[in-house]
Amino acid sequence: MANQSNGASAISRAVRILEAFSYEAPFLTLTEIAQRSGIPLSSTQRIVTELVGHQLLERMPDRSYRMGNRLWELGTRTPGAIGLREIALPYMHAVQARVRQHVQLSVRSNLDVLVIERISARDAVVNASIVGGRIPLQHSAGGILLLAAAGDEVLRGVLRRGLQPLTPDGIQNEAELRHAIATAEREGYAIASGRIFSGSRGLAVPVRGVQGVVVGTLTIVEPNDESSPMPRIELLRRAAAGVSEALVRSYLPPGHPDAPPGGAYRSLVRSSESSMEYLEHLLPPLAVR
Numbered sequence: 001m002a003n004q005s006n007g008a009s010a011i012s013r014a015v016r017i018l019e020a021f022s023y024e025a026p027f028l029t030l031t032e033i034a035q036r037s038g039i040p041l042s043s044t045q046r047i048v049t050e051l052v053g054h055q056l057l058e059r060m061p062d063r064s065y066r067m068g069n070r071l072w073e074l075g076t077r078t079p080g081a082i083g084l085r086e087i088a089l090p091y092m093h094a095v096q097a098r099v100r101q102h103v104q105l106s107v108r109s110n111l112d113v114l115v116i117e118r119i120s121a122r123d124a125v126v127n128a129s130i131v132g133g134r135i136p137l138q139h140s141a142g143g144i145l146l147l148a149a150a151g152d153e154v155l156r157g158v159l160r161r162g163l164q165p166l167t168p169d170g171i172q173n174e175a176e177l178r179h180a181i182a183t184a185e186r187e188g189y190a191i192a193s194g195r196i197f198s199g200s201r202g203l204a205v206p207v208r209g210v211q212g213v214v215v216g217t218l219t220i221v222e223p224n225d226e227s228s229p230m231p232r233i234e235l236l237r238r239a240a241a242g243v244s245e246a247l248v249r250s251y252l253p254p255g256h257p258d259a260p261p262g263g264a265y266r267s268l269v270r271s272s273e274s275s276m277e278y279l280e281h282l283l284p285p286l287a288v289r
């Protein structure tokens with residue numbers, strides 16, 4: 001695609017416009033979009049008009065804009081996040097029924113933890129996570145596990161960005177971060193006590209996919225007290241093992257004796273056995289348009 005002004009391609013500038021929207025600013029005027037994206041107003045107007053035409057943005061009656069439902073529709077076809085979420089949800093519900101706190105599923109996105117699902121009880125401890133929100137890797141138990149799996153290049157990126165601890169119990173320097181990573185690698189789980197909120201602690205275990213690759217983490221956020229975390233760690237380990245087994249099976253070739261029903265939908269949908277058997281024989285797939 002031909003480059004536009006300032007060396008940015010049309011795709012790059014469209015992404016910058018979409019990234020201008022956030023949880024605290026879900027509705028933006030054209031001028032606000034231009035200011036937040038750093039793109040000239042005339043160019044912003046042209047790109048926004050095209051995004052509205054593709055239903056990726058929607059124009060409101062007051063002439064502000066919001067992200068369009070078409071973005072959500074496209075996002076639901078992403079096996080790396082939505083498929084993992086669908087597979088993990090039954091196991092997450094089972095864990096949450098036992099602990100009655102917060103249970104969340106996360107993946108790594110560059111230098112951050114991206115929360116793709118969370119289940120909470122009304123009287124649970126403080127947890128600032130939002131589905132679709134990001135947390136710097138170094139601040140959370142799940143983030144430490146994802147850092148351990150990511151390797152030195154990602155670690156160097158975290159250090160370059162700066163650790164910026166949120167509480168006195170947060171990781172303060174490189175030595176503490178490396179120690180936390182080494183401990184998580186050795187133990188196979190991570191605990192983050194009071195790093196985001198002093199009254200909460202996170203317990204996390206990895207979720208593995210094909211060939212044992214860490215694809216995400218399961219986390220419990222619970223009160224930061226003196227109780228032993230090991231019973232909840234074991235509960236998480238059993239749940240993560242179930243998620244990992246189901247995830248690997250979802251990618252087995254059709255006809256494999258261990259492949260679950262569902263055909264082309266197996267990596268995106270987790271439903272009743274009868275529903276999956278129906279979807280397996282449904283041609284063409286309904287989700288493909």
